[in-house]
Amino acid sequence: MGENSSPPDPVRSFSRLAVIVQLMMLAVVSAGWAISDGTAVAAAGTATAATAAVASVTTPPMGWASWNTFAAQINYNVIKAQTDAMVSSGMKDAGYQYVNIDEGWWQGTRDSAGNITVDTAEWPGGMKAIADYIHSKGLKAGIYTDAGRDGCGYYYPTGRPAAPGSGSEGHYDQDFLQFSRWGFDFVKVDWCGGNAEGLNSRNAYQAISDAITRASAQTGRPMVLSVCNWGNQSPWDWAPSMSTMWRTSGDIIYWGQSASMDRVLANFDSAQHPAAQSPGHYNDPDMLIVGMTGFSAAQNRTHMSLWALSGAPLLAGNKLTDMSADTKAILTNREVLAIDQDPLGGQGVKVAEDQTGRQVYSKVLSGTGRRAVLLLNRTTSAASITARWSDLGLTGSATVRNPWTGTDAGTFSGGYTTTVPAREAVLLTVTSGGGTSSPSPTPTPTPTASGTGAIRGVGSGRCLDVSGSSQANGAQAQIWDCNGQANQQWTSTASGELRVYGGKCLDVNNAGTADGTSVIIWDCNGQANQQWRLNSDGTITAVGANKCLDVPNNATANGTKLAIWSCNGGSNQRWTRS
Template identity: 55%
Template sequence: MPLQHFAPRTRRLGRAVLVRTAVLAMAAGALAGLQHQQATTPDRTEPVALTSGQIAVPPAPMGWASWNTFAANIDYNVIKAQVDAFVAAGLPAAGYKYINLDEGWWQGTRDSQGNITTDESEWPGGMNAIADYIHSKGLKAGIYTDAGQDGCGYYYPTGRPAAPGSGSEGHYEQDMLQFSKWGFDYVKVDWCGGDVEGLDAKTTYQAISDAAAKAAATTGRPLALSVCNWGKQNPWNWGAGTAALWRTNTDIIFHGQSPSWDSMLANFDTNVHPSAQHTGYYNDPDMLMVGLDGFTAAQNRSHMNLWAISGAPLLAGNNVATMSTQTRDILTNPEVIAVDQDPRGLQGVKVAEDTTGLRVYGKVLSGTGKRAVTLLNRTSSAQNMTVRWSDLGLTGASATVRNLWTRSNVGSFGTSYTVSVPAKDSVMLTVTGGTEAASSTYEAESTANTKGGSAVNATCANCSGGTKVGNVGNGAANTLRFNNVTADATGTKVIDIAYTNGADAARTAVLQVNGQQATTVSFPPTGSWTTPGTVSVEASLAKGSSNTLTFSNSSAWTPDFDAVEVRPLPGANGTQVVGAQSNRCLDINNYTIINGTDAQLWGCGGGENQSWNNTSRKQLVVYGNKCLDAYNGGTANGTRVVIWDCNGQSNQQWNVNADGTITNVGGGLCLNATGGETANGTELVLWTCNGNNSQKWALS
């Protein structure tokens, strides 16, 4: 088919004007004729506001999982008793839907055809019977396996004998189909076997994801995939589009241990990947410890606060048959749950830490002028803590503050709110009615639609000369690129994407920002090909007007795009540290968060792994909680420069000097590119200051 060009037309959405690209009138998977649209003159008297057409994305899963209380000691009667108590406690009415069986339901046995077999003395009627019982209560059922040949029950038996063969390797399609036929709606895939065998997590879980999709297509029952490889091999880089959720750290509690404040914070601290969480894909800091023995009511509330501000899955792990009224009330607080389940589906980020240990987190909620805030006091004494509207991306206009645990409005405040937070505790608020700070909109005014995917240059309104290449509307190898997108500072921004999807299912496209790690974005149906909607992502942009947002797709049908709107989130701003000799940035490879990861040079893209906060405490902080560190307090030439949990020590303090050098307070040596090299991947070390350009840096 020859290329067909489309002129823009206007559409009013509330008070906003959307300039539309071509509308494709087609059903999912079916090619329809392309409709030529008449041009009209856009009305520029009103700003485009994309938030008014927000589409609710699939929320983070809520439910209950068996592991934290029962380990591998589960059977039909145990699960049935928990289901009955779960319903009686009113958890389904609060939004909890899943009952997830963890390890222990299967001891690795298969029949001659390779089908999983189970002990029917423990599971009378087979696994479909327990799934049917769960469904009879209006709930969804989850099950568990391992990506390797042998599962966790073999390597770490807990409550049952070691069980060889209790993984799905070599049987991915067979097992996913079996789970779906039994009636399960969710499958958690662990990594014990995969880890021991040295499997590649990305390709392994993609094969499992493909198998789950094939099973769902066969049975008609969607099978949500939960990746559980404990944050190894950086699943936040590839999880979106592969799974509904992926673990970002080790188990929050190991069986037999008591829950602790520190273990909760450790998992929360590594759940710092806002660019990965969007449009129904979720970072997972692990199951809740709320209600487990040893946790106080205050700790339980803080646990809920931190998971909710993260928009994390809420999977209770306590014994619901014996839980107290207090625990039930904490788990079912509707206002905290509403923050977690917000239809925009974004992750909260750290927006301030004026004093060490006093951290403020903000989450952008659906609608306009709405934020959730968690004030976390990690210190050993009560402290006054302040949230500033400006850090949240709001102006100084008055906004209403509400405490979500007292469930009462505190009052209206003009620019900030201060409250006393007890030691090792938190306060959760909403700030509503505020005025959004100024944003920038980039509209696709004219385009070329290409069935075969040829790249055709066209214009992009408000893009400062940028281009839109092709149209991700149908066909293969389409690309939509917004050039010259401006950011006033390096750091995390909220990007609203206006589109139409008249199909009856979500469609996807891949978003890449400035050559950073790409992410798959899902676009739910908007109702018709003439009804626009908006979804949101968070992305880290570089300071200046040279940012590029690229949407692409290799083969599948995708939505039709309208515009993007970039919203500031000033509290998440940082700075790039640029080498004078290399013109490359201080970078942490592949968005890795592990303590001891070497700092390196890499081409500047403004990603979260290149956005550093130069604090008043002389720290250079990345990801909100990892400090640039002279490894092991080293003071000799060649000392590695790494990231580590911020601890206030002098080997994590840096002087940014007027001559462009950055010297470590602990040793007085200069931050230096190894050997004066300039290539991507060059590691950074400490070295005696010598005036060379390999030791000169600009904070931009």
């Protein structure tokens, strides 16, 4: 359970650099898997041998999860019906494997020995019975818990009474062994209790991963570990060494809401950590909302295209028993699924943005000269967007194909241009007869241009900080002695956000434009007052107001609250990434 801005005009050399980085990263990963003794190269974000009992997949997990449609209102019959529908709909044949039981199956009860107990009126035969039924259909079974003492059902009761004790803290070895003995192949571990208790994410999930390894050693059943701490404490930096997938943001939809393209884009942006991803280890922008209330078929295709381009896990969240023909066709399109499931395991990266909001993403696919290309129009009007072969690292002419329609658009020299509707995307595959190019060396982007880390004020020497380490909407941005804590770790996204805690964005209060307007954090929403341009001179421009992030009056004291001000190039408006 559990979230703005126009980036700078792209420099062509940056797009070439993105291609080089992606090619190098994938080359290293591929080389690692080719070593005869089976040991992968320890590239950034790749797994170590210690994860063997956890990471039992080599392509992004595909399946269905109960939360988005049913919340906590689940039981044996609900899960059985969805399992049957996964088979009868053709989703199983298309590659969907996992049926994941999310929050609500357990109300925190244990027997005298500390073993989890469930309501057998709702789960006749207990949890082993439903896992056995899922297996009987040739599918795999997933289950859910929390890293803390009290799970999300205690803090956010949704469809059931508050359930104290529904987390696994203090019972890691016992619970994960029990899950494995029941027959579960996948476990999602949420963070509501861990967050409330102020646990250290890395330490907690390492302990969980170690418990799964010990359980698998006893049962012989490896389990996929899904880390679900909503991007807090930068899981892309540490989760690849201990898990199969890790959430990079808050929930894509909250119970009772309609689908939102703003939320889809925000979650897509938060998952842009390509160096962390490799076969068996995936950035997770959350479950799919394809086929849920509020989206047209075109919006569903855009959403699915974004996840496929990212190489993200594909866990459907709609009600499988009554989905439309359009929804079924979108979820089971074999060419789109092949992009997501490409064995190189890489993540697509942005390679061009000739005009603000008109973006080109490229994903290197297996085979010679093959790319998946996404043309994304974030603006409110239809726009022509061009994919240039040079930006994709390709030479010569190339054949363009639309995987949604299964048709070739033709063979083109230099690039391909098409019109993309407002707030939608066009997904393509591009295959070059001329192979790949080696773009000339380019300058490294400025320290403030991208990445995750502290942002230090040039004039003050202190870091961009959230007052009191608060995660509440409206908490003030300030400067403070640099300390490396989570409230000073900022991620710049492809859409120009500056994110902290995974789901909060640096925000100009009330979309103000006047000098002195305060700067706060707020749930990421894609609006212009959450969009920031990171400039080569070290200034950071609030796009909506066209003013600079400023330390008022050139102050240097801890706790000085930040504002926007007319840009003047002063040291109190210049920042560096550290």
